[in-house]
Amino acid sequence: MGEFKRVVLKLSGEAMAGEKGNGLDMSFVSELSERIKDALDDSLQVAIVVGGGNFWRGRDAVSIDRATSDYMGMLGTVMNSLALQSALEKAGVPTRVQTSIEMREVAEPYIMRRAIRHLEKGRIVIFAAGIGNPYFSTDTTAALRAAEIGADAILIAKKGVDGVYSSDPKLEKNATKFDELTFNEVLEKDLKVLDGTATSLCRDNNIPILVFGIDDTQNITRVLKGEKLGTIIRNKED
Numbered sequence: 001m002g003e004f005k006r007v008v009l010k011l012s013g014e015a016m017a018g019e020k021g022n023g024l025d026m027s028f029v030s031e032l033s034e035r036i037k038d039a040l041d042d043s044l045q046v047a048i049v050v051g052g053g054n055f056w057r058g059r060d061a062v063s064i065d066r067a068t069s070d071y072m073g074m075l076g077t078v079m080n081s082l083a084l085q086s087a088l089e090k091a092g093v094p095t096r097v098q099t100s101i102e103m104r105e106v107a108e109p110y111i112m113r114r115a116i117r118h119l120e121k122g123r124i125v126i127f128a129a130g131i132g133n134p135y136f137s138t139d140t141t142a143a144l145r146a147a148e149i150g151a152d153a154i155l156i157a158k159k160g161v162d163g164v165y166s167s168d169p170k171l172e173k174n175a176t177k178f179d180e181l182t183f184n185e186v187l188e189k190d191l192k193v194l195d196g197t198a199t200s201l202c203r204d205n206n207i208p209i210l211v212f213g214i215d216d217t218q219n220i221t222r223v224l225k226g227e228k229l230g231t232i233i234r235n236k237e238d
Helices: 013-020 026-039 066-090 112-120 138-149 183-188 196-204 218-224
Strands: 006-011 045-050 095-099 124-128 153-158 180-182 209-213 231-234
Touching: 006 013, 006 138, 006 218, 013 026, 013 066, 026 066, 026 218, 045 066, 045 112, 045 138, 066 095, 066 124, 095 112, 112 124, 112 138, 124 138, 138 153, 138 196, 153 218, 180 183, 183 196, 183 231, 209 218
Parallel strands: 006 045, 006 153, 045 124, 095 124, 153 209, 180 231
Antiparallel strands: 209 231
């Protein structure tokens, strides 16, 4: 995919939990921050979207209505974003958190032009609280924010898997890994790499996606520097 100028890095909530499985593993978050720092130079601008699954998954609620459950998940992404901001700044990287739900004592409200200005000044911007509406995932947040800020690509970091497979490689020994896919193939094959709304949004706005594994955290540095790892998803003509 070549070198990037501006990217959205998508980290799952599970990644923030490290080996613990849930909650925060700050030693692992600090390691991720160091790997991000290693890739930064004057020409690269990085925005980050963090999931909240290490605290709460809105869609998994049983006795809570879906909208309320999704808002709870959004608050989980804010906790992860603040933890990542703290780790990045401890590593010497200036970072701003912007939330889709206003909480001015905690972080800035999301404003597209302000986010772009932060990026131009060499700061990392973390987009928290999803898009501020229930029924939308943080995959969709990454796709929407990437379109808004004019990102070159979305880099989706996965824990426990190193790309997109024909089926779950943990369950199917014969699962096939794809090196390249089109957005239409992802939708037609119903591959669960990211949700359909996010896939369609990236297809329609011609934003390529790179899915890679972060069990080796050095992969974050490699991918941010433009190295081809994992699976590339893009439009056919690219």
